[in-house]
Amino acid sequence: MSDTTLEVQGLSTHFLTRAGVVRAVEDISFSVGRGRVLGLVGESGSGKSVTGFSVIGLVDPPGQIVRGKILFQGRDLTKLDERELQDLRGNRIAMIFQDPMMTLNPVLRIDTQMIETVLAHDNVSREEARQRSRDALGMVGIPSPDERLVSYPHQFSGGMRQRVAIAIALLHRPDLIIADEPTTALDVTIQAQILAEVQKLAREVGTALIWITHDLSVIAGLADDIAVMYAGRIVESGPVAEVLDKPMHPYTHGLIGSVPSRNARGSRLRQIPGMTPSMLNLGPGCAFRARCARADAACAADPQATAPVAGRTLRCFHPQLEMTA
């Protein structure tokens, strides 16, 4: 098995609505290796969730993947039919959602929702499926799993529900987990616990992890690599330490500047002026130029992805090559 679990090449996912085309994801490329964590960062509406759903093949109409390849362990997922995707989902590729209050079915017991996942992919007895469900609950730190199995979701707190969702994602020890802002809706302390546990599991099992978030501080502590999305494109990517230390894209720079930190205490937080552009019928050119201090006439053309330093990519005509702040 090669070391690259997932390689996305030139993926574009568009929503063909009556009002026009929304290029939610446009020509993005990235890869994640075994046991590695990729942080996918961006504001809401930047296309990061759609990226996640594209990989697992759950983009709802009117959305569709229009171009690009999604190579999972060498197989192109965009070429697979629904049946083959269904075999991969929950089995080799799992997903964790943002709002734990909404992801579990409110009228089905936890055991029903877990056992069906086991039985969907493995031909085992119900008893064994139950055993595995119980073990998975134990693994994510849920006390007295036997009792918990026969409970309904509403009997759990938000943090506990997210643990259940993670336990479901781990049932088949997947090769890739896509986590779509899984800790945003949780308390900070619970967030830290879950982060630590997921990171540990990823390392131990060798699972590749795509962690989608808008929270740079989470990425800083968790991820190996980072990809920053803006208006459907990856504007900058690379190893997390390098990108956060020496951001080159003005947008990344702005994002980092707007995170409160200890040593900057007392000084004003900087914010990025303006608003995210409407994604509907977005014209050519750098989508960030309206908010960018460095923008000029050149930015009306599409910036191509370049590799200014080995291992990093960038889409900008006027990169900021040294930190000024």
Add this chain to the structure above:
Amino acid sequence: MSATSHDAAPMPPKQETPFRRFVSEYSESPVAVASFVLVVLIFSIALLAPFISPQNPYDLAQLDIMDGRQPPGSKSLEGLTFWLGTDDQGRDMLSGIMYGLRISLGVGAGSAVIACFVGTALGLIAAFAGGKTDTGIMRLVDLQLSFPAILVALMILAFLGKGVMNVMLALVIVEWARFARTARSAALVEARREYMEAAQCLALPKWRLVFRHMLPNCMPPIIVIFTILVARSITLEATLSFLGLGVPITEPSLGLLIANGYQYMLSGKYWISFYPGIALLVTIMAINLVGDQMRDVLNPRLKR
């Protein structure tokens, strides 16, 4: 944006009133517009029946028993064409339907209007008086709505006996509760709006506050309920008349016309029941479709 400057053609600034916006949003659905035209047409036929119907079905001098149960398209002895056939009395069905519409719409729409006034007034009183009055009125509403309309109407007619007035009374009693509930919930929403606080600060008399300032803002849901209940009243009246509990034989509504044809249908003379039924169906459908579109347009949750 420079690209958009040329297509922003100089339009005369049209005044955007809520009514204009309503009309333009309503007109987006061709089916709804057609239904509205149809409703207007049907009401006009009912109104103008004495002037446009081929014969007066209640003038016994114009009827000839020899023309009885003629199929559609046949001619009378005097050369009058019965486009929709005749009933057992030799009455032209087309004329019968036109006059029947008068009674069906009169009873149905009339009782809905009365129920609307009574129910809305009680609903507003409940919302404003609060406390015991509110509880009392709403308990009554709940009790009544927990029984189906047909049963309540049946009960009232069993106590009061038949007759146009009694049917209307029964329909009003059946329907006021829905208006009351709708008006009350709309009023409670409006009462919390800023303009009501502002009006209160002006120390306007309470009745003026309720009827002049608040009622117009409560109207959209009431109008929607009204259209639906007009259709329902018409159906219910027809049903009661069909059962022989509604209007008397001297003032036959569509329901009674259909009932009259029932016995002849088994011998294949379908038209006596069929065409009044079609008239009833088209009327109800058209009103319902108008109501549907109004609900979509007036529903604040669906606002684009």
Add this chain to the structure above:
Amino acid sequence: MTTWMLRRLIQAAFVMLVMTVIVFIGVNVIGDPVEILISPEADQAERARAVAALGLDKPLWEQYWRFLSGAVQGDLGRSFVFNEPALKLIAQRMPATLELAITAVLLSVILGIPLGLYAGLRPNSIGGKAIMGASILGFSLPTFWVGLMLIMVFAVQLGWLPSTGRGPTRELFGVQWSFLTWDGLRHMAMPALNLALGNIALVLRLTRAGVRENLPMDYVKFARAKGISPNRVVFVHVLKNILIPIVTVVGLEIGGLIAFAVVTESVFAWPGMGKLIIDSINVLDRPVIVAYLMMIVLLFVVINLIVDLLYTVLDPRVRLETKE
């Protein structure tokens, strides 16, 4: 849970009490009680005797008390037409009506849910749109007219089904039922479908709305992300969620169907209690009317109680709240 049950029972008893007052007032205050309770053919002396026997010379509250205690003991007077206890007459006719109503409920669920699922899963297909259009028709069509048209097409023109009556019955648990014989079923087909029509449309629309509302929810996407089959997502995950409002509405509609059977029974000459009440109103057989009204109110109260209970059983969220 027990306090909740107790509260519901007291509520139900209160509704019953209010209805006895309303029916009593309707019969004794609005109408002329002598005319209502005594056969129109009775002469002067008979009238005087009856007034005394019925206690109509007594104060109103005392009369009400007699009426109420009679009602509790199952005595609601004798029918003028049949000269039998009114309640017994109603009880005899009830199985025919219940049979019809329950068949109609089954039909509305069996037809309504699959059609609604289809329309909900394929809202833009021709089939989905046709189903929705037909459902508007189902709401708008006056029941009695549809009944007539069914008779015209299937009994008169095609001659496939019998037009009226109940057909042969067979005894089960001491009651005569039509559904146990083939010919009985043939007699029941049209009336049951006719009665069910509005409810089929209702269930269908509820199902479709539920599907449209539930499909975009995260739990559906999560279920799909688990790799379970699309059928299981729809028939287990989504259906279980939308079944809760459907069961509630269908349950509450049983009462409506029993009341509405009045119309269907009149069209198809189905010998149930609905036909009896219409006949009784037409000949002013008031004891039967009173007995019918009290009986149907009782049925309603009992059905509402059962539906409430069922609701708590179905929805785990409600169940927990009422337990605490």
